[in-house]
Amino acid sequence: MRFPGHDPHHREDIVIGPLDLPSRVDEALAVQAVAFGLGADEIAVRRQIVLRHMTYPGARALGATTPDGRLVGFVYGMPNDRTHWWSTIVEPYLRAQGLDDWLDNSFVITELHVHPRYQNRGIGRALITAITDTADEPRSILSAIDTDSPARGLYHSLGYVDLARQVLFPSAPKPYAVMGAPLPLRRRG
Numbered sequence: 001m002r003f004p005g006h007d008p009h010h011r012e013d014i015v016i017g018p019l020d021l022p023s024r025v026d027e028a029l030a031v032q033a034v035a036f037g038l039g040a041d042e043i044a045v046r047r048q049i050v051l052r053h054m055t056y057p058g059a060r061a062l063g064a065t066t067p068d069g070r071l072v073g074f075v076y077g078m079p080n081d082r083t084h085w086w087s088t089i090v091e092p093y094l095r096a097q098g099l100d101d102w103l104d105n106s107f108v109i110t111e112l113h114v115h116p117r118y119q120n121r122g123i124g125r126a127l128i129t130a131i132t133d134t135a136d137e138p139r140s141i142l143s144a145i146d147t148d149s150p151a152r153g154l155y156h157s158l159g160y161v162d163l164a165r166q167v168l169f170p171s172a173p174k175p176y177a178v179m180g181a182p183l184p185l186r187r188r189g
């Protein structure tokens with residue numbers, strides 16, 4: 001999949017494809033640090049978490065790379081497992097809405113980030129659509145900071161709906177929304 005750059009003076013083809021995340025974790029976290037805002041201490045913590053996540057059954061990643069091989073975006077996820085930390089945090093919020101069956105037979109999007117210089121070109125949409133297209137599960141879930149962000153706008157346009165709001169993760173300063181969508185994700189138009 002190729003995405004011509006929008007800048008006519010600097011056209012560049014971005015390729016979406018499988019990403020060996022454990023071996024490129026530092027590049028991925030550098031993208032996440034500038035896209036999402038992570039400090040050095042948080043990067044070190046995330047590094048261990050990402051490496052552990054990639055050992056989970058069915059965990060996989062896709063990257064968006066420039067012709068010269070620079071990583072400018074990535075997504076990763078896995079089949080949800082109710083024993084995973086994320087799932088144990090969101091479960092009571094979903095159960096309170098009678099929606100915790102979304103935790104079964106669901107592909108969870110754990111991270112999605114695009115470098116700010118490459119945002120708004122369809123790369124985020126392509127990454128999340130492509131990875132969920134590889135899922136055997138009939139639906140997908142994720143969490144996003146509970147605000148009107150580009151991320152939430154993108155997820156809504158792909159068919160994700162709010163399953164729970166104001167979800168608090170230990171140590172995260174801002175509340176999150178948990179969102180779910182049927183697969184395959186909705187296409188544009």
Ligand SMILES: CC(C)(COP(=O)(O)OP(=O)(O)OC[C@H]1O[C@@H](n2cnc3c(N)ncnc32)[C@H](O)[C@@H]1OP(=O)(O)O)[C@@H](O)C(=O)NCCC(=O)NCCS
Pocket residue numbers: 035036112113114115118119120121122123124125126143144145148149150151152153154155157
């Ligand atoms: C979320 C993110 C990955 C999207 O990547 P992207 O490549 O810019 O996304 P796309 O170009 O594919 O899609 C942009 C979509 O975002 C939405 N969007 C963009 N700006 C928006 C805004 N200001 N308000 C609401 N929605 C907006 C639109 O739905 C847009 O779709 P469109 O193609 O119909 O215009 C990127 O913004 C990002 O990395 N953000 C910071 C990190 C982050 O928040 N990650 C998600 C954590 S849950």
